[in-house]
Amino acid sequence: MVLHALVVQHEGGGTSYTVDYDSDDGEETLKVQLFSLTGVLPENQKLVGLSDIRNGKRFLTLVEEEEEQQERTISQDPSTGISPGLDLKRIAILDEELARALELEDAVHANSYPPQRAFAHTRSVREAFESELLPYFHRWAMYEDVARQNAARATLSLDELEEDALVALAREGKRDVSLAEKADAMLLQLLYWFKKSFKWVDQPDCDVCGSASVRTGMGSPTREELAFEANRVELFRCRNCKREIRFPRYNDPMKLLETRSGRCGEWANCFTLYCRALGFQTRLVLDFTDHLWTECFSSSLNRWVHLDPCEAVFDKPLLYEQGWEKKLTYVIAFGDDGVYDVTKRYTRDWNAVLLRRTKAPESVVHEVVTTLTAKARVSKSSKELELLRLRDAKELVELATTLPPGSKQIHLPGRQTGSEAWRLLRGEIGNSQDDGAAAAAEGSSSSSAGGYNNTLRLCVDEHVSKVYAALGSLLKSSEPARVTRLWRRVLEKLKSQPFKSRKELFGKGLWLKEECALPLLQALGLRRDVQETGQVLISLHGDPVVTALVMPVALQLLAYLSNELEKHISPNLNLKLLSQGRRRLSGGQTCASNEQLPLEIASAAFDGVHTTKWGEPKGAMGGWIEYRLVCDCSTSAEMLVGYQITSAEDSPERDPWNWVVEGSNDGGQTWICLDIRKGEMFEERLLKKTYEISQEKQNSYSVFRFRCLSVLDPVSQSRLQISCIDLFVK
Numbered sequence: 001m002v003l004h005a006l007v008v009q010h011e012g013g014g015t016s017y018t019v020d021y022d023s024d025d026g027e028e029t030l031k032v033q034l035f036s037l038t039g040v041l042p043e044n045q046k047l048v049g050l051s052d053i054r055n056g057k058r059f060l061t062l063v064e065e066e067e068e069q070q071e072r073t074i075s076q077d078p079s080t081g082i083s084p085g086l087d088l089k090r091i092a093i094l095d096e097e098l099a100r101a102l103e104l105e106d107a108v109h110a111n112s113y114p115p116q117r118a119f120a121h122t123r124s125v126r127e128a129f130e131s132e133l134l135p136y137f138h139r140w141a142m143y144e145d146v147a148r149q150n151a152a153r154a155t156l157s158l159d160e161l162e163e164d165a166l167v168a169l170a171r172e173g174k175r176d177v178s179l180a181e182k183a184d185a186m187l188l189q190l191l192y193w194f195k196k197s198f199k200w201v202d203q204p205d206c207d208v209c210g211s212a213s214v215r216t217g218m219g220s221p222t223r224e225e226l227a228f229e230a231n232r233v234e235l236f237r238c239r240n241c242k243r244e245i246r247f248p249r250y251n252d253p254m255k256l257l258e259t260r261s262g263r264c265g266e267w268a269n270c271f272t273l274y275c276r277a278l279g280f281q282t283r284l285v286l287d288f289t290d291h292l293w294t295e296c297f298s299s300s301l302n303r304w305v306h307l308d309p310c311e312a313v314f315d316k317p318l319l320y321e322q323g324w325e326k327k328l329t330y331v332i333a334f335g336d337d338g339v340y341d342v343t344k345r346y347t348r349d350w351n352a353v354l355l356r357r358t359k360a361p362e363s364v365v366h367e368v369v370t371t372l373t374a375k376a377r378v379s380k381s382s383k384e385l386e387l388l389r390l391r392d393a394k395e396l397v398e399l400a401t402t403l404p405p406g407s408k409q410i411h412l413p414g415r416q417t418g419s420e421a422w423r424l425l426r427g428e429i430g431n432s433q434d435d436g437a438a439a440a441a442e443g444s445s446s447s448s449a450g451g452y453n454n455t456l457r458l459c460v461d462e463h464v465s466k467v468y469a470a471l472g473s474l475l476k477s478s479e480p481a482r483v484t485r486l487w488r489r490v491l492e493k494l495k496s497q498p499f500k501s502r503k504e505l506f507g508k509g510l511w512l513k514e515e516c517a518l519p520l521l522q523a524l525g526l527r528r529d530v531q532e533t534g535q536v537l538i539s540l541h542g543d544p545v546v547t548a549l550v551m552p553v554a555l556q557l558l559a560y561l562s563n564e565l566e567k568h569i570s571p572n573l574n575l576k577l578l579s580q581g582r583r584r585l586s587g588g589q590t591c592a593s594n595e596q597l598p599l600e601i602a603s604a605a606f607d608g609v610h611t612t613k614w615g616e617p618k619g620a621m622g623g624w625i626e627y628r629l630v631c632d633c634s635t636s637a638e639m640l641v642g643y644q645i646t647s648a649e650d651s652p653e654r655d656p657w658n659w660v661v662e663g664s665n666d667g668g669q670t671w672i673c674l675d676i677r678k679g680e681m682f683e684e685r686l687l688k689k690t691y692e693i694s695q696e697k698q699n700s701y702s703v704f705r706f707r708c709l710s711v712l713d714p715v716s717q718s719r720l721q722i723s724c725i726d727l728f729v730k
Contacts, residue, residue: 007060008034008060011063027047048061125359126368129360129365130368139269140334140336143284144336148254152253152257159500162499165185165189167548179299186278191271194267195309195311203236204261206245208243209241211241212238213238219233264291264417282295285332288359318347322348323430326427327352335376337377339372455602462586463550464584464606466519470523480565483514483517484558486511487558488555488559491555502526508534521538525542526541560574574644574688585629585638588606593623593624601614605722607724609724610686613722615721619718619719620711621710624708625705625706629703638729639730640704640729642690643661643706643726645688646722651719652685654720656680657711660677662704663705664703665702667703673697
């Protein structure tokens, strides 16, 4: 930071100004400073001598562009000191706004304004700005309503939510977690559950014939619709039966628990109620450029985190500016303890945002949110107020930082929800249509050079390898097809029970008592006890989270094995890996050319679960994923004999089509080709296909790489996705 005391001669106004200028901030910030003093718009400023400042010069000349100078020949209004030809809204960026631009939040508000720079009709401006906030301020009482919270809790299974949260943590290698970490994990699972359970509506389908509809206009709300605060009703007509369809825009989250549909307003409204119902400190966030989302306070991170239920995105505050390419203005958060201007959390270009904030002077914005916050806190105890004061102070410091938390440079997509035409109309497609070819080349060269700027993730997948080994044991049964089907039914019965108390009494069948089933039970953390009646009791034997982690993997692989046994194909390459006792690699580390955050990360390709996948947002024309052995005395290198690829659950155009499998013994500096495949078709979703490494290529390596050369359809989209990759060694 280099601070200069500049004397600026305003050539057009005949006045000199002294300005403290930090040269690290750049010319744009200096122009904002001069705008607040002179009223000359930054785009009309020409600064003579700026390049000489670093050489010691302390004098600068401000020259207005000729057109602007002519506009300013009109005399100033003597009562205000403002030229009538100037846009009063643009003059809103005053000294206090300058303070905000320089991240000096406490350099204060109304008292620092020169009288001649005040907004015309300040009272009406204040009332207009406040009127935009009041509906959301008053709505908060609904989220605190006990009846609404009880109704929200009644629609979800807290046991399943807790199970999903603990399993997600276990997949990251986290078993002993704090209550705060568990709470954050449950919040994340709530976000994913809500995304699946709520329906996005562009145009409602006809509830009689199911056909699509077309918009016809707006209607007047009925008394019942008004009772649930549907002040706006959109009208549509069925394209088939011509029936009129009403789409009330409900604002009461109690009604939204019933309809479970809408656009971002309904989604954020209802999700905010769920967060409050589960006890999270929560805010509803209003973006003046027409979007809403939620914030919750994370006890483990000790800060507010961003959650967008429409996109199922967690703690990515720059999603809108960098991904959707929105031009943000005001981002206001509403909670039970106040109203907050949190715009800075969602931008990296505060100066540009500041220029767009033309609804009211910053002093008015501050006054409105402060007044509403005081009203919200009127019933708080002195202890609560002190805690809030400390939290507010910490948040102000956080918002004053250059980079918001969670704002690491990553790929942030454009808007995903809504039809493409609707998103294009709103200008929120953003980076969704990125061309993948350049990124693929970049990723490949990065890997080849051994330069790993990508996240190296641990594969917590030893349990997957144990299940594969258990399947090999089941094949030793006298009736492997029948036994596999029966054990699948046993696990389905156990999975339907509360995860902390799984227990079931089964019949007397000999297949329940066979030794070949023991490895499967051990892998699942289960035990079997033969009763005096001859029946078999199967129950938990150890950590219930382990059982919950392994259960979906075991069910999927049992279904896969059962299907392969029923094919009666000889030889069956898929069964060969199991029957010959090949070992599945596990416990290594992985990295990739790119990841579709937050869910489609590289380690998801090795977790054995079909509901997850690795996604490469720019991998259509090439992307890679590596598996690295965690070297110790016994496993410095392994001999790959085969591998399996499982297609993802959707979008076949993103399936790998041409690829190469390679091995390296120098950390990825050089690669040896082990297998090449061209024109591979995955005819079904979640289809597992097996490939062998030829005998002459079977040598030991410490790093393996799957390098996709092209997806099935690289023209219409840019993504590559794979559900599972399983590597088998001798």
